[in-house]
Amino acid sequence: MDIRKSEEKLPKSLKNLNLNTNRGQKNETLVSAYLAFSRISALKSKPPSLVSLCLGVIGKHLEEMIPCLPDISIIFPADIKLSIAAIARRRKLLDDHVIVSLADSSWEILDVSGSDVSNSGLAKVAEMCKSLRAVDISRCNKITSIGVSELVQHCRSLEALRCGGCPGSESTIRRSLIIFKPNLSNVEGETWEELDITEIGHGGQSLRWLVWPRIDKDSLAMLSSECPRIVVNPKPSLVAYRRDEVPQEALPDVALDEPFIKDIDPKTWVVTGVVQKPTSFPLSNELPIAEKFRLAYAERDARLAPKRAKNARQQQRRAERDWMMSSNKAKAMFLASMATRSLYKS
Known part of the structure; x- marks a missing residue:
């Protein structure tokens, strides 16, 4: 050489x-x-696999396939269905019809964050996929506490739940905290060993990791005191192979469905000419700067409205006075109208 x-x-x-x-x-x-x-x-620089290329083509033409998706998804393996669902979510095509059509009973993770999936779709998927261990419902405005209740009732192995990210999702998880609280009002038994877990909980007893980046202080205090088994916003373990090591599904840095599309080139399924909406949303509830300016202008406009009305009345009286003094005829007409008014008053 x-x-x-x-x-x-x-x-x-x-x-x-x-x-x-x-x-x-x-x-x-x-x-x-x-x-x-x-x-x-x-x-x-190794070439992509044939499966990755096929998934890219499917993702590119996914809009055309959605109407017949329930029929053709039967032939797909479970991991391929998850990949298609991940692409649909990134293309803003994921809704109840798509996720229910792709749902597979062997699924262990479910990522519907930022999608149009509602309570109905989440309940159907939870009923079909009872082995779910990790679910991401963050930034889902159409999912309420009813959907969360259906999820924890059907999925008894649920360990990690991601939530929040938008005002609607923040309100949903705040209302859903009661689902995770143990109910000790009708418990009989002298020792904890005599208690049956099905008698002291509403559901979600297997939940251990809760990813809620913008959790408020009251909710955090309630979970710490009444649900100590749930770790909120866990951090990765510094020591490897610990028994309490945080799983990857409970870390918010990577999307829950990212492993299923990591080998697929996004350029193969992005449709040319279609502006893709961002997949990440601001976690804070702060209003956009444009909305702040609009509200400030509306407030100033309402504050100055009485002054503008007063100025308009003054300008009208000034115009009438100028018109009256412009000619003798106008002055005579004005005096005649004033005399008429005084006669009617008397």
Whole structure:
């Protein structure tokens, strides 16, 4: 192998190495580094799999397939259905019809964040997919506490729940906290060992991780005191292989359905000419700056309305006075009208 050519193809970080060796050892080291770098480059530039290419084509024409999706989704494996659902969510096509058509009984994760899925769709999917362990319903304005109740009743293995992100979802999870609280009003037994878990809870007894980035202080205090088993906004464990290690599904940094589309090039399913809405939404409830300006202008306009009305009346009286003084005829007509008014009053 030509040492000069191999050295030219190496990145600067490898070419600038300070090798305290003789010429032969340096050449041998450069060749080894070049071969290793070539292998890494080949791995990074490997062609996409046939499955990824097919999913890209399906995602690109998903709008055309939605009407007949219930019929054709039967032939798809469970992981392929999850990939299609993930693409539909990113293309803002995920609703009750799509998610129910793709739902598979073997699913363990469900990500409908920022979609148009409602209580009805969530309840049907929860009834079909009773093995769900992690669910993301954040930024879903059409899901209320009714949908959350259906979810925890059907999915007894639910461990991680992501929520919040918009005013509607914040209100939903706040109203749903009572579902996770134990009910000890009608409990009989002298020791905790005698209590049956089905008698002391409304549901969601398996829930352990709650991802709610903008949780308020009152809700956090309530969960800490009445539901200590639930960890709110968990942090990744620093020590590996701990028993209480936080699962990836409970960490908000990565989308719940990201592993199912990581090998698919987004360019293969993004439709040209269609402006994609952002997949992430601001977590704060703060109003946009444009809305703040509009409200400030409306408030100022209402405050100045009486002053503008007073100025308008003054301008009208001034105009009448100027018109009266403009000619003798106008003055005579004005005096005649005043005399008429005085006669009617008397």
